[in-house]
Amino acid sequence: MTDPSTSITPLPKGHKPWEGSSAVVEQGRHWSSTLVWLSSAIFGSVLIWGFSAKVDQTISVRGKLEPAGSVREVDSPASGVVSKVLVRDGETVTAGQPLLEVEAEGIRSQRQSTLTTIALLEAQNRSLQRLLDSNGSSESLGTTLEAPTNLAPALQEKVTTALQQTQQIKARLKQIDVRLKSRRETLALSQRIADDLKPLFENGGYSRIQYLQQLNVIQEQTSEISSLNEERESVIGSVAGLINQNNRDLANLKATLNQVNETLSYRTVKAPISGTIFNVQVSPSGFVATDQVVMDIVPSERLQAQVAISNSDVGFIKPGLPATVAVDSFPAGEFGYIQGTLTSLGSDALPPDSTNGMSRFPATISLKEQTVESGGRKLNLQSGMAVTANIKLRSRPVITLVSDMFTKQLDGVKQFR
CATH class of the missing domain: 2.40.50.100 (RNA polymerase II/Efflux pump adaptor protein, barrel-sandwich hybrid domain)
Structure with missing residues (x-):
């Protein structure tokens, strides 16, 4: 049986309940409870997500592209x-x-003069050596060499003297050979006369004195031939001395040529x-x-990004961290990012300078690509291009971002006076 005191009489159609009525109160409690549970569920979900979800912590640094080897x-x-x-x-x-040449006409002329002198002295030595090998035959000297007129004064004098000595030797040998030939022919004739007179002398048909005089002529002619042979040997001996002198001059000239060549190599910058x-x-x-x-000269090596990291960001930096690099000359929205890896970090901070007003740590990022691509077209990177690099430091729970905000606020309150 229903209690009349607790029963609710339905309202007539078209009438609204009174705001303080039990129906309205019950309906409000229902929505409040639903809202509380919904808020708790959302807060709990956010809290769980804040502890479980990770966010990448990155820093952005500036720098430029440089070759792996120094310029x-x-x-x-x-x-x-x-x-x-x-x-x-x-x-x-x-x-x-070769990159450029510095004027060196005088040195080139000196080099050419030295080369010409060396060639002449070597040719003279070959002729003189043939003379020795042929036992002094003047014909072995061949044609007489002529001294060029475009040599340096010192070399001109040296070459002229050497060639004159050769000509004198050739002339003396030729003169001696002519005299020897004549004396030998005369001696042969005198010997024939003596041979013809000998039977007459032995048979008494020719006087002893005249026969002895003929023998004396033969002896004098033989002695003269011996003197000419000695003179010829002396001339040949002077040839050996001249060859030795030429060899000494050639050694000095070749040393000079080496110096000139070295000087010329300095004149051509390579x-x-x-x-x-x-x-x-x-x-x-x-x-x-x-x-x-x-x-x-920029070396033909791979480019890398040289960046500067501030003191406030260097705490978690270490080699091996991944990075993405955007080149200012090629907008990232069109050409994308270049993947890279932090390969080195300076052990000490660089002092402030006119370009950077604060101390910073130098770091190097190696690039996986040396080109950027857009629409199927590849463009090469160039040394000196400015870049922005995003270095991924670590992954942190999202909740730590909120805690950092509260920590900073709390530190600000503590320092407030």
Whole structure:
């Protein structure tokens, strides 16, 4: 049986309940309870997500692209006027390739004079050696060499003297050979006469005195031939001395030639490494001093990002951290990011300078790619391009971000006076 005091009489159609009625109160309690449970569920879910979800903590640093090897400065080993510049900015060169030439006409003339003198003395030595090998035959000397007129004065005198000595030797030997031939023919004739007179002398048909006089003539002619042979041997002996003197002169000339070649090598500036030319600072007809920097060469090596990390961000930095690099010249929205890895970190902070007003730690990021791509077109990176690198430090629970905010606020309250 229903208690009349607790029964609720339905309201007539079209009538609203009174706000303080039990129906309205019961309905409000229902919605409040639902809202409390819903809020608790949401808060609990957020709290669980805050502890379980991870967020990457990254720092953004600035820097620029640089080759893995340091940029090499090319300087001039000698002073002088630039005659030729053989390269231009942006050109790729190989190690040992000539880059520019410094005026060296005087040195080239000296080199040519030295080479000519060496060639003449060596040719003279060959002729003199043939003379020795042929036992002094003047015909073995061949044609007489002529001294050129475009040699340096000292070399001109040396060559002229040597050639004159050779000519004198040839003339003396030829003269001696002619005299020897004549004396031998005369001796042969005198010997025949003596041979013809001998039977007459023995048979008494020819006087003894006349026969002895003929023998005396033969003896004198034989003695003269011996003297000519001795003179000839003396001339041949002087040939050996001249060869030795020429050899000494050749040794000195070759030493001079080496020095001249070395000086000429200084006059041609060559690339110390392979790479790309930039910052050419000279032009033809310009003057360069010794050790003056004339251009730079970027090594033909992979580019890497050199970045600076502030003191406040360096705490969790260590080699091996992943990074994404955006090149200022190629917007990341179009060309994307280049993946990289932090490979090195400076052991000490660099002091502030005119470019950076605060101390920073230098770091290097290696790049997995050396090009960027957009629309199927690849573009090469270049040394010196500015970059922004995002270095991933660690993964943190989301809740720690909130706790950091409260910690900072609490620290601010503690320091408030």
